[in-house]
Amino acid sequence: MTPDFNENIERDGTAAVATESWREFLLGDVPDDELPPPDADLLSMWVADMDIAAPQVAVDAMRERLDRRILGYTRAADEAYRTAFAEWCARRYDWAFDDDHLVIGRGVVPALIDLIDCICDDPGDKVVTLTPAYHWFEEATHQHGLELVTCPLVVVDERTTVDLGALEPLLADPDARLFLLCHPHNPNGRDWTVEELTAMADLCRAHGVQIISDEIHADLLRSGRHHTPLAALAPPEDEVVTCLAPSKTFNLAGLLFSNIVVPGDELRAKFDERNSGITNPLSLAAATAVYREGDAWLDALRLHLDHNLRLVGETVASRLPAARYEIPDATYLAWIDLGAHADGIDDLSAFFAREAHVLVEGPHKFVADADRCIRLNVACPTQKVVDALDRMIGALERHAAGSVAAATADPLG
Numbered sequence: 397m398t399p400d401f402n403e404n405i406e407r408d409g410t411a412a413v414a415t416e417s418w419r420e421f422l423l424g425d426v427p428d429d430e431l432p433p434p435d436a437d438l439l440s441m442w443v444a445d446m447d448i449a450a451p452q453v454a455v456d457a458m459r460e461r462l463d464r465r466i467l468g469y470t471r472a473a474d475e476a477y478r479t480a481f482a483e484w485c486a487r488r489y490d491w492a493f494d495d496d497h498l499v500i501g502r503g504v505v506p507a508l509i510d511l512i513d514c515i516c517d518d519p520g521d522k523v524v525t526l527t528p529a530y531h532w533f534e535e536a537t538h539q540h541g542l543e544l545v546t547c548p549l550v551v552v553d554e555r556t557t558v559d560l561g562a563l564e565p566l567l568a569d570p571d572a573r574l575f576l577l578c579h580p581h582n583p584n585g586r587d588w589t590v591e592e593l594t595a596m597a598d599l600c601r602a603h604g605v606q607i608i609s610d611e612i613h614a615d616l617l618r619s620g621r622h623h624t625p626l627a628a629l630a631p632p633e634d635e636v637v638t639c640l641a642p643s644k645t646f647n648l649a650g651l652l653f654s655n656i657v658v659p660g661d662e663l664r665a666k667f668d669e670r671n672s673g674i675t676n677p678l679s680l681a682a683a684t685a686v687y688r689e690g691d692a693w694l695d696a697l698r699l700h701l702d703h704n705l706r707l708v709g710e711t712v713a714s715r716l717p718a719a720r721y722e723i724p725d726a727t728y729l730a731w732i733d734l735g736a737h738a739d740g741i742d743d744l745s746a747f748f749a750r751e752a753h754v755l756v757e758g759p760h761k762f763v764a765d766a767d768r769c770i771r772l773n774v775a776c777p778t779q780k781v782v783d784a785l786d787r788m789i790g791a792l793e794r795h796a797a798g799s800v801a802a803a804t805a806d807p808l809g
Contacts (some may be wrong), residue, residue, distance in 0.1 A: 399447050399693055401700040402777040414440045418755050425748045432753050439784045442755045444582075444729065444743075446647040446775035448700075450682075451693040452457040457685035458678045470677040472500035480687040481655055487691070488543075489617065490590075491628040493657050495636075499616075499667060500675055501654040503610050504639045507538045507667075511637060512574065515606050516542055521573040523744060524566045524605070526558060528731075529763040530582040537576075543767055544574065548765045550585070556586050556722060562597050563754050567603045574606050579626060580613045583762060583771045584731040585724020587617060590624055597630045606663075608637045612654075613727045616647040618705075619698045621725060629656065635660035644727075645694060646686045647775075651679035692759075704774040704781050711785045716792070728775035737792050738768040740799055745770075751791035754784045 407415045415438075416660050422442055449455075451774075476734060478495055485491045501507040512523065523537045527546040537544040545566050550559045555644060566572060577596065580587040588596075600607050609626040617623055627636040641654040653675065657666040686693075708730045712721045718735035733743070741747045744758030748770070759766040774781050 397452070399449070400452070401697060402779070403449065403519055404777060405447065405449060405686070407447070414443045414445060414755075418442065418749075421759065422745055422755060422761070423749060426743065426749075427559075430746055430750055432749050434790050436753045438749070438753050438755055438778060439739060439787070440471070440755045441773045441776070441780075441784050442757045442771075444644065444773060445649045445778065446728065446773075448647055450761050451686055453680040453685045453689045453693070453753050454648060457681040457796065461677055461681040466676050469674050470680055472671075472673050472675040474684070476689075477684045481521045484687040484696050485625075489623055489625055489628065490558075491625050493627065494659070497657050497659050497664065499656045499658055499664065499671055501656045501671060501674075502652050503643070503649075504610060504654045504656075505532050505536065505641055506519055506639055507654055507656045508532065508576070508608065508610070509539055510667060510670045511535055511608055511658075511663075513540050514663055514670075514751055515541065515608075516573050518573070520571050521617070522569060522571045523574045524563075524572050525576040525763070526563075526578070526713060527762075527764040528583055528766040528769065529576075530578060530610075531763055533576050533578070544763065545569070546764045547580075549586075554722070556558075556581075556584050558588070558592055558596065560599065564599050567599050567605050568695065572603065573728070574608065575600050577607060577609045577626065579609050579611050580617075580623070580724070580726035582610075582727065583729055583757075583766075583769075584722065585613075585729060586725040587614075587621065587623055587725035588626075590629060593624065593626050593629055593796075597626060597636070597679070598751055601630075601634055606637075607634065608639065610639045611642050612644050613637060614640060614696060616701065616728055617698065617726045618723070619695070619702050627659070632659065635663070637663070642683045642686050646682075646690060648679075648682055648686070650699055651676060651682060653679040653683055669776060692749045700778075701775060704728075704776075707778065707781055707786065708772065708774060711789070716790050719732070728771040728773060730774055731769060732772065733769045734792070735768060739794065748788055748791060751794070752784075752787035753789050757789070 430545045522543045524545045547563045614623045626636045638657040643649040720733040757771045
Protein backbone atom coordinates (compact mmCIF):
# COMPACT_ATOMS: atom_id res chain seq x y z
CA MET A 397 0.00 0.00 0.00
CA THR A 398 1.37 3.41 -0.98
CA PRO A 399 1.43 5.72 2.06
CA ASP A 400 -0.57 8.96 1.82
CA PHE A 401 1.74 11.70 3.05
CA ASN A 402 -0.94 14.32 2.34
CA GLU A 403 -3.39 12.82 4.82
CA ASN A 404 -4.46 15.30 7.50
CA ILE A 405 -4.09 13.67 10.90
CA GLU A 406 -5.62 15.38 13.93
CA ARG A 407 -3.11 15.72 16.78
CA ASP A 408 -5.19 17.66 19.30
CA GLY A 409 -5.72 15.72 22.51
CA THR A 410 -2.57 13.61 22.07
CA ALA A 411 -0.35 15.81 24.28
CA ALA A 412 1.73 16.55 21.16
CA VAL A 413 4.48 19.08 21.87
CA ALA A 414 4.02 20.51 18.37
CA THR A 415 0.42 21.57 18.98
CA GLU A 416 -0.01 21.71 22.75
CA SER A 417 3.31 22.94 24.17
CA TRP A 418 4.34 25.66 21.73
CA ARG A 419 3.72 28.40 24.31
CA GLU A 420 6.14 26.79 26.75
CA PHE A 421 8.91 25.70 24.39
CA LEU A 422 8.74 28.25 21.58
CA LEU A 423 7.38 31.51 22.98
CA GLY A 424 7.94 31.17 26.72
CA ASP A 425 9.26 34.73 27.21
CA VAL A 426 6.77 36.46 24.92
CA PRO A 427 4.14 38.63 26.72
CA ASP A 428 0.58 37.38 26.46
CA ASP A 429 -0.55 40.45 24.50
CA GLU A 430 1.93 39.58 21.75
CA LEU A 431 0.62 36.04 21.27
CA PRO A 432 -2.00 34.87 18.77
CA PRO A 433 -5.57 34.86 20.11
CA PRO A 434 -6.79 31.63 21.79
CA ASP A 435 -9.08 30.82 18.86
CA ALA A 436 -6.37 31.28 16.21
CA ASP A 437 -6.06 28.60 13.53
CA LEU A 438 -2.40 27.86 14.13
CA LEU A 439 -0.19 25.96 11.71
CA SER A 440 2.55 24.20 13.67
CA MET A 441 5.76 24.03 11.62
CA TRP A 442 8.35 24.25 14.38
CA VAL A 443 9.27 21.12 16.34
CA ALA A 444 11.19 18.43 14.44
CA ASP A 445 8.65 15.66 14.20
CA MET A 446 6.32 14.95 11.29
CA ASP A 447 2.66 15.56 10.62
CA ILE A 448 2.81 12.23 8.81
CA ALA A 449 1.67 8.81 10.01
CA ALA A 450 4.40 6.44 11.16
CA PRO A 451 4.94 3.44 8.85
CA GLN A 452 2.24 0.81 9.12
CA VAL A 453 4.89 -1.84 9.81
CA ALA A 454 5.79 0.02 13.01
CA VAL A 455 2.16 0.31 14.11
CA ASP A 456 1.50 -3.35 13.32
CA ALA A 457 4.61 -4.47 15.22
CA MET A 458 3.54 -2.55 18.32
CA ARG A 459 0.03 -3.97 18.13
CA GLU A 460 1.41 -7.48 17.82
CA ARG A 461 3.66 -6.88 20.80
CA LEU A 462 0.70 -5.54 22.82
CA ASP A 463 -1.19 -8.71 22.02
CA ARG A 464 1.42 -10.60 24.05
CA ARG A 465 -0.17 -8.74 27.03
CA ILE A 466 2.96 -8.55 29.18
CA LEU A 467 5.06 -5.39 29.01
CA GLY A 468 7.77 -6.28 31.49
CA TYR A 469 11.39 -5.22 31.67
CA THR A 470 12.85 -5.69 28.19
CA ARG A 471 16.51 -6.19 27.27
CA ALA A 472 18.02 -3.61 24.94
CA ALA A 473 20.54 -6.23 23.78
CA ASP A 474 17.92 -8.07 21.70
CA GLU A 475 19.71 -10.00 18.94
CA ALA A 476 16.90 -9.65 16.38
CA TYR A 477 16.96 -5.88 16.72
CA ARG A 478 20.73 -5.58 16.58
CA THR A 479 20.79 -7.68 13.40
CA ALA A 480 18.07 -5.54 11.79
CA PHE A 481 19.90 -2.30 12.59
CA ALA A 482 23.30 -3.61 11.43
CA GLU A 483 21.77 -4.77 8.14
CA TRP A 484 20.11 -1.35 7.70
CA CYS A 485 23.48 0.39 8.12
CA ALA A 486 25.11 -1.95 5.62
CA ARG A 487 22.26 -1.52 3.14
CA ARG A 488 21.78 2.23 3.43
CA TYR A 489 25.28 3.51 4.30
CA ASP A 490 27.70 0.72 3.27
CA TRP A 491 28.89 0.82 6.87
CA ALA A 492 29.66 -2.00 9.30
CA PHE A 493 30.56 -1.70 12.97
CA ASP A 494 31.42 -4.08 15.80
CA ASP A 495 28.20 -5.25 17.46
CA ASP A 496 29.82 -4.86 20.88
CA HIS A 497 30.09 -1.11 20.22
CA LEU A 498 26.30 -0.57 19.97
CA VAL A 499 24.57 0.89 23.02
CA ILE A 500 20.79 1.35 22.95
CA GLY A 501 19.93 4.72 24.46
CA ARG A 502 16.86 6.71 25.52
CA GLY A 503 17.40 9.20 22.71
CA VAL A 504 20.21 11.12 21.03
CA VAL A 505 19.93 14.20 23.27
CA PRO A 506 20.15 12.20 26.54
CA ALA A 507 23.10 10.35 25.04
CA LEU A 508 24.85 13.62 24.16
CA ILE A 509 24.37 14.90 27.70
CA ASP A 510 25.87 11.72 29.18
CA LEU A 511 28.69 11.41 26.65
CA ILE A 512 29.84 14.99 27.15
CA ASP A 513 30.10 14.33 30.86
CA CYS A 514 32.00 11.08 30.26
CA ILE A 515 34.50 12.71 27.87
CA CYS A 516 35.03 16.11 29.46
CA ASP A 517 36.27 15.38 32.97
CA ASP A 518 38.01 18.73 33.60
CA PRO A 519 35.95 21.90 34.33
CA GLY A 520 38.15 23.81 31.87
CA ASP A 521 37.45 21.49 28.94
CA LYS A 522 35.90 23.09 25.85
CA VAL A 523 33.46 21.69 23.33
CA VAL A 524 33.68 22.85 19.69
CA THR A 525 30.87 22.87 17.13
CA LEU A 526 29.78 24.45 13.83
CA THR A 527 27.13 27.16 13.83
CA PRO A 528 24.29 27.87 13.43
CA ALA A 529 23.64 24.80 15.56
CA TYR A 530 20.83 22.87 17.15
CA HIS A 531 20.21 24.47 20.58
CA TRP A 532 20.66 21.19 22.46
CA PHE A 533 24.38 21.23 21.59
CA GLU A 534 24.67 24.33 23.74
CA GLU A 535 22.30 23.17 26.47
CA ALA A 536 23.96 19.76 26.78
CA THR A 537 27.36 21.45 27.12
CA HIS A 538 26.22 24.08 29.60
CA GLN A 539 24.53 21.47 31.79
CA HIS A 540 28.05 20.39 32.75
CA GLY A 541 29.37 23.92 33.22
CA LEU A 542 31.53 23.71 30.09
CA GLU A 543 32.20 26.27 27.38
CA LEU A 544 30.84 25.74 23.88
CA VAL A 545 33.16 27.26 21.26
CA THR A 546 31.57 27.95 17.89
CA CYS A 547 32.91 28.06 14.35
CA PRO A 548 30.59 29.80 11.87
CA LEU A 549 29.82 28.01 8.63
CA VAL A 550 30.52 29.97 5.45
CA VAL A 551 28.94 30.23 2.01
CA VAL A 552 31.25 29.59 -0.94
CA ASP A 553 29.81 29.71 -4.47
CA GLU A 554 26.27 29.65 -3.04
CA ARG A 555 27.05 26.50 -1.06
CA THR A 556 27.31 26.31 2.74
CA THR A 557 30.55 24.70 3.86
CA VAL A 558 33.06 24.43 6.71
CA ASP A 559 35.70 27.12 7.23
CA LEU A 560 38.62 24.80 7.97
CA GLY A 561 40.96 27.72 8.50
CA ALA A 562 38.73 29.06 11.28
CA LEU A 563 38.09 25.61 12.74
CA GLU A 564 41.71 24.53 13.17
CA PRO A 565 42.78 27.08 15.84
CA LEU A 566 39.68 26.23 17.88
CA LEU A 567 40.62 22.54 17.83
CA ALA A 568 44.28 23.38 18.50
CA ASP A 569 43.35 25.04 21.81
CA PRO A 570 44.81 22.76 24.53
CA ASP A 571 41.46 22.95 26.37
CA ALA A 572 39.47 21.69 23.34
CA ARG A 573 38.42 18.16 24.26
CA LEU A 574 35.40 17.39 22.09
CA PHE A 575 34.09 18.23 18.62
CA LEU A 576 30.31 17.93 18.24
CA LEU A 577 29.51 17.37 14.57
CA CYS A 578 25.98 17.37 13.18
CA HIS A 579 25.96 15.25 10.00
CA PRO A 580 23.65 15.99 8.23
CA HIS A 581 23.70 19.44 9.76
CA ASN A 582 20.77 20.84 11.70
CA PRO A 583 19.43 23.42 10.82
CA ASN A 584 20.75 23.92 7.27
CA GLY A 585 20.64 20.30 6.09
CA ARG A 586 24.14 19.96 4.65
CA ASP A 587 25.21 16.32 4.35
CA TRP A 588 28.97 16.73 4.55
CA THR A 589 31.05 15.34 1.68
CA VAL A 590 33.79 12.75 2.05
CA GLU A 591 36.34 15.52 1.54
CA GLU A 592 34.81 17.74 4.23
CA LEU A 593 34.48 14.85 6.68
CA THR A 594 38.05 13.71 6.10
CA ALA A 595 39.40 17.21 6.61
CA MET A 596 37.51 17.66 9.89
CA ALA A 597 38.59 14.24 11.15
CA ASP A 598 42.21 14.97 10.25
CA LEU A 599 42.15 18.20 12.27
CA CYS A 600 40.62 16.50 15.29
CA ARG A 601 43.15 13.68 15.14
CA ALA A 602 46.06 16.12 14.84
CA HIS A 603 44.97 17.92 18.00
CA GLY A 604 43.75 14.97 20.05
CA VAL A 605 40.07 15.99 20.01
CA GLN A 606 37.33 13.36 20.41
CA ILE A 607 34.47 13.44 17.88
CA ILE A 608 30.78 12.77 18.44
CA SER A 609 28.89 12.67 15.13
CA ASP A 610 25.14 13.24 15.52
CA GLU A 611 23.71 11.56 12.41
CA ILE A 612 20.06 11.39 13.42
CA HIS A 613 18.92 12.91 10.09
CA ALA A 614 21.10 10.57 7.98
CA ASP A 615 18.20 8.70 6.37
CA LEU A 616 16.31 11.82 5.31
CA LEU A 617 18.38 12.59 2.22
CA ARG A 618 17.18 14.00 -1.05
CA SER A 619 16.40 11.20 -3.46
CA GLY A 620 19.47 9.79 -5.15
CA ARG A 621 21.93 10.97 -2.47
CA HIS A 622 24.03 8.64 -0.31
CA HIS A 623 25.04 9.28 3.29
CA THR A 624 28.53 8.31 4.46
CA PRO A 625 28.96 8.10 8.25
CA LEU A 626 32.09 9.82 9.51
CA ALA A 627 33.04 6.62 11.34
CA ALA A 628 33.13 4.79 7.99
CA LEU A 629 35.97 7.09 6.85
CA ALA A 630 37.98 7.73 9.98
CA PRO A 631 40.61 5.17 11.09
CA PRO A 632 39.57 2.95 14.02
CA GLU A 633 41.94 4.73 16.40
CA ASP A 634 39.83 7.90 16.10
CA GLU A 635 37.07 6.09 18.01
CA VAL A 636 34.38 8.34 16.50
CA VAL A 637 31.08 8.09 18.38
CA THR A 638 28.05 7.88 16.06
CA CYS A 639 24.50 8.73 17.16
CA LEU A 640 21.59 7.42 15.11
CA ALA A 641 17.90 6.72 15.75
CA PRO A 642 14.68 5.68 14.03
CA SER A 643 12.94 8.70 15.56
CA LYS A 644 13.33 11.33 12.80
CA THR A 645 13.35 8.83 9.94
CA PHE A 646 10.09 7.08 10.82
CA ASN A 647 8.38 9.67 13.05
CA LEU A 648 8.89 7.63 16.22
CA ALA A 649 10.42 10.34 18.42
CA GLY A 650 8.00 9.70 21.27
CA LEU A 651 9.34 6.16 21.68
CA LEU A 652 12.65 7.51 23.09
CA PHE A 653 15.00 5.04 21.44
CA SER A 654 18.45 5.57 19.89
CA ASN A 655 21.52 3.78 18.58
CA ILE A 656 24.82 5.02 19.99
CA VAL A 657 27.90 3.38 18.47
CA VAL A 658 30.85 3.88 20.85
CA PRO A 659 34.09 2.21 19.66
CA GLY A 660 36.29 3.27 22.59
CA ASP A 661 36.26 0.63 25.32
CA GLU A 662 36.91 3.06 28.17
CA LEU A 663 34.31 5.58 27.01
CA ARG A 664 31.75 2.86 26.32
CA ALA A 665 32.23 1.44 29.83
CA LYS A 666 31.57 4.87 31.35
CA PHE A 667 28.57 5.44 29.09
CA ASP A 668 27.18 1.97 29.79
CA GLU A 669 27.10 2.77 33.50
CA ARG A 670 24.49 5.43 32.74
CA ASN A 671 22.29 3.09 30.71
CA SER A 672 20.23 0.39 32.36
CA GLY A 673 20.33 -2.05 29.44
CA ILE A 674 16.51 -2.00 29.59
CA THR A 675 14.27 -0.49 26.93
CA ASN A 676 10.58 0.07 26.13
CA PRO A 677 9.21 -3.14 24.57
CA LEU A 678 7.02 -1.21 22.12
CA SER A 679 9.99 0.92 21.05
CA LEU A 680 12.02 -2.20 20.43
CA ALA A 681 9.26 -3.82 18.38
CA ALA A 682 8.71 -0.74 16.23
CA ALA A 683 12.42 -0.11 15.64
CA THR A 684 13.04 -3.72 14.65
CA ALA A 685 10.16 -3.60 12.17
CA VAL A 686 11.17 -0.36 10.43
CA TYR A 687 14.80 -1.37 10.08
CA ARG A 688 13.70 -4.68 8.57
CA GLU A 689 10.88 -3.46 6.34
CA GLY A 690 10.96 0.35 6.18
CA ASP A 691 12.96 0.93 2.97
CA ALA A 692 10.06 1.40 0.56
CA TRP A 693 8.20 3.70 2.96
CA LEU A 694 11.30 5.84 3.45
CA ASP A 695 12.01 6.09 -0.27
CA ALA A 696 8.44 7.29 -0.86
CA LEU A 697 8.74 9.79 1.99
CA ARG A 698 11.93 11.20 0.48
CA LEU A 699 10.09 11.94 -2.77
CA HIS A 700 7.39 13.78 -0.84
CA LEU A 701 9.97 15.82 1.07
CA ASP A 702 11.86 16.57 -2.16
CA HIS A 703 8.65 18.05 -3.57
CA ASN A 704 7.86 20.15 -0.49
CA LEU A 705 11.40 21.53 -0.23
CA ARG A 706 11.46 22.43 -3.94
CA LEU A 707 8.14 24.20 -3.40
CA VAL A 708 9.71 26.27 -0.63
CA GLY A 709 12.57 27.18 -2.96
CA GLU A 710 10.28 28.25 -5.78
CA THR A 711 8.11 30.33 -3.45
CA VAL A 712 11.03 32.05 -1.75
CA ALA A 713 12.67 32.83 -5.10
CA SER A 714 9.49 34.36 -6.54
CA ARG A 715 8.15 36.23 -3.50
CA LEU A 716 11.07 36.97 -1.16
CA PRO A 717 13.84 38.37 -3.37
CA ALA A 718 16.05 39.44 -0.44
CA ALA A 719 15.95 36.00 1.21
CA ARG A 720 18.47 33.17 0.86
CA TYR A 721 17.43 29.52 0.79
CA GLU A 722 19.53 26.49 -0.10
CA ILE A 723 17.62 23.26 -0.67
CA PRO A 724 19.01 20.97 2.05
CA ASP A 725 20.89 17.80 1.16
CA ALA A 726 18.97 16.09 3.95
CA THR A 727 16.35 16.60 6.70
CA TYR A 728 12.81 17.88 6.31
CA LEU A 729 13.76 21.33 7.56
CA ALA A 730 13.85 24.45 5.38
CA TRP A 731 16.43 26.94 6.71
CA ILE A 732 15.61 30.39 5.34
CA ASP A 733 17.63 33.57 5.80
CA LEU A 734 15.00 36.26 5.38
CA GLY A 735 17.58 39.00 4.90
CA ALA A 736 16.12 42.50 4.67
CA HIS A 737 12.58 41.08 4.88
CA ALA A 738 13.22 40.64 8.63
CA ASP A 739 14.30 44.23 9.21
CA GLY A 740 12.52 45.77 12.18
CA ILE A 741 11.29 42.42 13.56
CA ASP A 742 12.76 41.64 16.98
CA ASP A 743 11.42 38.11 17.47
CA LEU A 744 10.61 36.19 14.30
CA SER A 745 8.86 33.33 16.09
CA ALA A 746 6.56 35.75 17.93
CA PHE A 747 5.99 37.79 14.77
CA PHE A 748 4.85 34.84 12.65
CA ALA A 749 2.75 33.40 15.48
CA ARG A 750 0.97 36.70 16.00
CA GLU A 751 0.76 38.02 12.44
CA ALA A 752 0.50 34.81 10.40
CA HIS A 753 -0.70 32.23 12.96
CA VAL A 754 2.23 30.03 11.92
CA LEU A 755 4.59 28.51 14.49
CA VAL A 756 8.23 28.44 13.33
CA GLU A 757 11.58 28.49 15.08
CA GLY A 758 13.51 31.73 14.86
CA PRO A 759 17.11 32.72 15.66
CA HIS A 760 16.70 32.39 19.44
CA LYS A 761 16.28 28.62 19.12
CA PHE A 762 19.73 28.13 17.58
CA VAL A 763 23.32 28.58 18.69
CA ALA A 764 24.90 31.68 17.10
CA ASP A 765 25.01 32.90 13.50
CA ALA A 766 21.27 32.56 12.94
CA ASP A 767 20.22 36.24 12.71
CA ARG A 768 17.17 36.81 10.51
CA CYS A 769 16.79 33.05 9.94
CA ILE A 770 13.85 30.72 10.46
CA ARG A 771 13.51 26.94 10.37
CA LEU A 772 10.36 25.57 8.75
CA ASN A 773 9.35 21.90 9.13
CA VAL A 774 7.89 20.66 5.83
CA ALA A 775 7.30 17.01 6.84
CA CYS A 776 3.57 17.43 6.44
CA PRO A 777 0.88 17.55 3.74
CA THR A 778 1.93 19.80 0.85
CA GLN A 779 -1.13 22.03 1.23
CA LYS A 780 -0.01 22.88 4.76
CA VAL A 781 3.34 24.09 3.38
CA VAL A 782 1.52 26.19 0.78
CA ASP A 783 -0.78 27.72 3.38
CA ALA A 784 2.03 28.44 5.84
CA LEU A 785 4.21 30.14 3.24
CA ASP A 786 1.29 32.22 1.98
CA ARG A 787 0.43 33.37 5.51
CA MET A 788 4.04 34.13 6.41
CA ILE A 789 4.86 36.02 3.23
CA GLY A 790 1.62 37.98 3.57
CA ALA A 791 2.65 38.98 7.09
CA LEU A 792 6.06 40.12 5.84
CA GLU A 793 4.45 42.12 3.04
CA ARG A 794 2.13 43.85 5.51
CA HIS A 795 5.09 44.54 7.78
CA ALA A 796 7.06 46.08 4.90
CA ALA A 797 4.08 48.20 3.83
CA GLY A 798 3.62 49.41 7.40
CA SER A 799 7.29 50.33 7.69
CA VAL A 800 7.14 52.31 4.44
CA ALA A 801 3.98 54.09 5.56
CA ALA A 802 5.53 55.00 8.90
CA ALA A 803 8.68 56.34 7.23
CA THR A 804 6.61 58.38 4.78
CA ALA A 805 4.47 59.88 7.54
CA ASP A 806 7.55 60.91 9.57
CA PRO A 807 9.18 64.00 7.99
CA LEU A 808 12.43 62.99 9.69
CA GLY A 809 12.18 59.39 8.54
